[in-house]
Amino acid sequence: MSRPVEAWVPIDDRGLAYGDGLFETVLVRDGTPLLWSRHKARMSRGAEILGLPVPSDAELDRLPGMAGAGLKVLKLILTRGSGGPGYAAPYPAKPRLLWQLSHFAPQPVRWERGIKVRLCRLRLGIQPALAGLKHLNRLENVLARSEWNDPDVAEGLLCDSQGDLVEATSMNLFWWRQERWETPRLDRCGVAGTLRDALMERLRIEEVSMGTEVLAEAECVWLGNSVQGLWPVVRLDDAEGNLQYRWQLKREHRALQDIAHELLGYPVVPKS
Amino acid sequence: MSRPVEAWVPIDDRGLAYGDGLFETVLVRDGTPLLWSRHKARMSRGAEILGLPVPSDAELDRLPGMAGAGLKVLKLILTRGSGGPGYAAPYPAKPRLLWQLSHFAPQPVRWERGIKVRLCRLRLGIQPALAGLKHLNRLENVLARSEWNDPDVAEGLLCDSQGDLVEATSMNLFWWRQERWETPRLDRCGVAGTLRDALMERLRIEEVSMGTEVLAEAECVWLGNSVQGLWPVVRLDDAEGNLQYRWQLKREHRALQDIAHELLGYPVVPKS
Structure with missing residues (x-):
């Protein structure tokens, strides 16, 4: 399929013109991609929905191996x-x-001590036809991320236009409440992360539709994605x-x- | 500002990566752009909202003159x-x-005899932060346009997720009802066309929020944009x-x- 892999697109490329495409951001350690089958599966699912x-x-499997030694991020755009x-x-x-390979350094301090987040003013539009996909229409995320400059604020939480929690600007959201894990449903908007998928297969995690008030009852709150790992809030x-x-x-x-x-090959964080 | 004009972007361009940008499509006749100040004004408004x-x-004004003789479309992407x-x-x-200049031929048969349109299944998500702008996040339009192949169907009408009429996939919508012109409000989604703006300045056109049932009361229905002119439905x-x-x-x-x-320099269509 397709042309040979290239790193530029012309003005008539529909990915540029309309955001008509998909992307993936994959952690690669010493040439081995993490959660690789999940990244490929999400791209396939998106391609099917977009008719691509x-x-x-x-074609895909040869890319991570070009990363060489060390920790890299492989970005794919289709x-x-x-x-x-x-x-x-x-x-x-x-x-x-x-595709593009970049060096990557995780942030162990955030793994250990946790992060401060803020609530974004922007509400995500509800669009079931595109919900869950990692497509190239990400202006909502860009606008939400532009709401703050404070480097002490690591992420911003997003609700949809009906007020239900969805995700953070580039991470999925999890919390522990009433003796169980919960995460927002992603059938109306948001990106279904590959780490989220993998965690939901390993643990019982309920998908729920709830506003921010649910966080008052949460004993702990986490944000995570397949590149950064999991940060406690x-x-x-x-x-x-x-x-x-x-x-x-x-x-606990x-x-x-x-x-x-364990899924991403990151160290177990010392319990404090 | 910016780099010199170029027709390719690299993989790390945010217009490609996130649809983080704007576009305009301008009719140019013999080197003279039509509705030019409105196109520039819309781009400025969008740039302000996106912080660009x-x-x-x-830089902009020198581009239409490069079109030479004849009818062209100037596409701008920022x-x-x-x-x-x-x-x-x-x-x-x-x-x-x-930017890119392309030859353009309008469709007089559609001006004269009108078009057949269909209602799209896809509903536009409601996102007031981006409503009206001609930004690069257009997957909804792409999905809506993919709903039909029949060349006899010229356009598809779109409603928002609450069922209110918004626009066609690449045109604005107008109808005559109860002795006045009406057009959908565009404060929750949709693209505010430059031709629509110009028409609203010349004629009294009410912006309304109504579902498709309003069309039962319309004596005539029109679709239009600044490149194609106006097509009766x-x-x-x-x-x-x-x-x-x-x-x-x-x-009448x-x-x-x-x-x-008259605004676009197209001929007055013979009255039948």
Whole structure:
């Protein structure tokens, strides 16, 4: 399929023109991709929904090995390729697969001591047709991330237009409440993370639709993705910077992180 | 501002990575752009909302003149330029301005005899933060346009997730009802067309929030944009292809088209 892998696209590429495509961000350790089959499966699912031919396993599988030694992030972008004017898709499409390898350093301090997050003003629009996909239409995330500059604020929590919690700007959200793990449903908006998928297969995690008030009942709150691992949230501020909630880090709450870090090859974080 | 005009972007361009940018599609006749100040104004408004530096008038104004003789379309794409990993915008941003000139031929048969349209299944998500802008996140339009292949169907009508009419996949919508012109409000989603703006300045056109049932009361229905001009709708089908409404073309309904075509330098269509 597609043209040879290339790192530039022309003005008529539909990924650029309309965000008509998908992406993945994959942790690669010494040439071995983590959660690789889940990343490929999510791209396939997205390609099916967008009506895009998907790259072959052979084409994808050769990429992580080019990373060499050390910790890298492999970014993949799959676009529908060049098209004429207008929204009608070219047929047959000649998709473009682009990739980039970058050095990556995780943040152990955030694993250990946790992070401060804030609530974003922006509400995610509800669009079931695109919910869960890692597609290239990410202006909502960009706008939400532009709401703060404070480097002490590690992430921003997002609700949808009906007020239900969804995710953070680039991470999924989990909490422990009433003796169980919960995470927001992602059938109306948000990105279904590969780490989230893997955790849900290993642990019983309930998908729920609830507003921020549920966090008052949470004993601990976590954010995570397949590159950074899992960060405990120790403080949530509102959009004006006023304290909403604090959480104490306890040894027994680290279970989710332990599993996540095993999946990603990150160290088990010392229990404090 | 920005780099020199170029027609390719690299994988780390945020217009490609996140749809973090804007576009315009401008009709150019013999080197003269139509509705040019409105196109520039919309780009400026969008750039302000996205926090993007906007190209100078000097940089933009030199482009249409490169079109030479004949009818062309000038496509402009403004992206936030290259960025690092993650959604946080690079500061300072070095935006990219890309442009492309293409030949264009309008469709007089559609001006004269009108078009058949269908109702799309896809509902537009509600996102007031981005409503009205011509930004690069257009997967909803792409999915909506993929709902039909029949070349006899010229456009698809879109409602938002609450069932209110918004626009067609690449055109704005107008109808005449109870002795006045109406058009959907665009404060929750949709693209505020430059032709629509210009028409609203010339004629009294009410912005309304109404579902498709309002079309039963419309004496005539029109779709238009700043490139194609105005097409009368003579038939609307539902998403299964079943007839919903028909409209007769009458001489006195051409008023909106006459004004639009004067604005775009298109001929007045013979009254039938």
